[in-house]
Amino acid sequence: MKNLKDIKLYLLDMDGTIYLDNELFEGVLPFLEHIKSIGGRYIFLTNNSSKSVHAYIKKLEGLGIHATAEDFLTSVDATIPYLQKKAYQKIYALGTASFKEQLRDAGLPITDTLEEGIDCLCMGFDTELTFQKLEDACILLGKNVDYIATNPDWVCPTWYGSVPDCGSVAEMLFNATKRRPIFIGKPEPTMALLAMEKTGFSPAETAVIGDRLYTDIACGVNAGISSIFVLSGEGTMEDVAKSDVKPQFIYQNIKELLGDL
Numbered sequence: 090m091k092n093l094k095d096i097k098l099y100l101l102d103m104d105g106t107i108y109l110d111n112e113l114f115e116g117v118l119p120f121l122e123h124i125k126s127i128g129g130r131y132i133f134l135t136n137n138s139s140k141s142v143h144a145y146i147k148k149l150e151g152l153g154i155h156a157t158a159e160d161f162l163t164s165v166d167a168t169i170p171y172l173q174k175k176a177y178q179k180i181y182a183l184g185t186a187s188f189k190e191q192l193r194d195a196g197l198p199i200t201d202t203l204e205e206g207i208d209c210l211c212m213g214f215d216t217e218l219t220f221q222k223l224e225d226a227c228i229l230l231g232k233n234v235d236y237i238a239t240n241p242d243w244v245c246p247t248w249y250g251s252v253p254d255c256g257s258v259a260e261m262l263f264n265a266t267k268r269r270p271i272f273i274g275k276p277e278p279t280m281a282l283l284a285m286e287k288t289g290f291s292p293a294e295t296a297v298i299g300d301r302l303y304t305d306i307a308c309g310v311n312a313g314i315s316s317i318f319v320l321s322g323e324g325t326m327e328d329v330a331k332s333d334v335k336p337q338f339i340y341q342n343i344k345e346l347l348g349d350l
Contacts, residue, residue, distance in 0.1 A: 093338065093349055096315060097129040098290035100281055102299035103145070104137060105246040105322020107343060112248065113152040114321055116344025121154065123350055132284045134297065136164045136240035136274040136304055138213030138255065141187045162284055164239040164274030165213065169195045171273055172237065177209040181229055183222050184213035184239075203228060209235040212270065214245065214255040223262070230266040240274035242304055246322050275299075276307030276334075281314060298346070300324045306336045317346060 101107060107117045124131050133145065133156070140148075142161045149156045165188065172180060173195070182189045182199045192199045192211070200207065203225050210229045215222065230236060238259050244251035256272075263269050274280060285295055296315035299305020300322025309316030318324060318336035321343070329339065340346040 093296070093315075093317075093346075095294065096296045097127065097294040098285065098288055098296070099124055099129065099131045100134040100284050100295065100297040100309075100314075101131055102297070102301070102305045102322075103133055103135045105300035106298060106305075106319055107133075108152060109246055109322070110248040111148075111151070113154075114343055116342065116347050118153060120343050120347045120350075123347060130288050130290065131160070132288065133161045134163075134275070134280050134284065134308075135161070136214075136242050136255075137245065138163060138165045138168075138188050138239040138274075139185045139216045141191055144187060162280050162287075164280070165191050167277070167279045167283065168211065168213075168237065168239050168273040169197070172197055172209070172211060175209070175235070177235070179204070179206045180209045180211050181207050181225065181234075182211050182213075183226055184211075184215045185217050188213040188215070188239075207234055209237060210270075211237045211239075212255060212259065213239040214242070215258065218258065223258075223265075226262055227265050230262065230268045236268055236270040238270035238272050240304070241272040241276070242301065244323060246300075251323065275301075275304040276311055278308060278312035281308055281312035285312075285314075298343070302328050302332045302334045302336070307334045309336075310334060319343060319346070 142158050146156050179198050241256040242254035243256045245254045292313045297309035298317040300319050306316045316336045317338045320341050
């Protein structure tokens with residue numbers, strides 16, 4: 090097992106890992122300061138595609154964390170290059186206004202209405218979901234357009250429990266259309282690999298921290314980096330016992346992890 094003291098680059102999940110809604114977990118600020126003090130770097134790695142990086146910067150500022158765009162990689166960041174390489178004629182974007190804006194800003198041909206020429210359905214975590222969007226998706230999937238989704242998360246944690254995330258909506262659409270999307274975000278290694286490329290740290294110096302085995306920890310395994318599972322969000326020790334995906338380290342929360350550094 091790798092020594093945590095060798096880790097310099099920390100890839101931090103957000104929801105359920107460093108905060109819930111507007112509550113920053115105890116120990117997060119000292120943990121981030123510790124990373125800086127050892128000459129390390131942290132990148133916020135989130136599958137949540139409902140918000141832009143600018144919105145995350147504003148949210149973290151409100152929680153006492155100063156951040157810039159360079160401190161983030163989202164599932165939308167990983168999805169954009171995939172869509173660009175495919176050179177689609179027209180993409181139906183099923184997601185929030187922020188999600189659609191990010192895709193448009195990247196120069197992608199986005200629409201949110203049924204029209205001729207659509208050859209791809211791209212879905213994100215949609216906190217503005219309507220039945221009309223679901224009906225549009227079913228029509229398009231019935232026409233066999235390509236089907237891409239930013240992330241497979243079943244739920245997004247909140248202070249009162251959880252709400253359905255992109256993976257749950259994809260499952261609902263599967264029940265209606267028998268089609269499943271190509272998922273881009275965690276557990277695929279793309280975001281972790283991009284973070285290492287961006288910062289220059291090696292896999293031996295990198296760890297992912299998250300509260301989900303099937304996305305965060307699996308991403309670490311797939312990218313060949315260390316994985317740290319925290320029990321402050323969705324995941325439980327019962328999940329670890331049942332899952333084939335095993336983290337290298339398990340902590341109750343970031344504060345407990347800091348005590349071992």
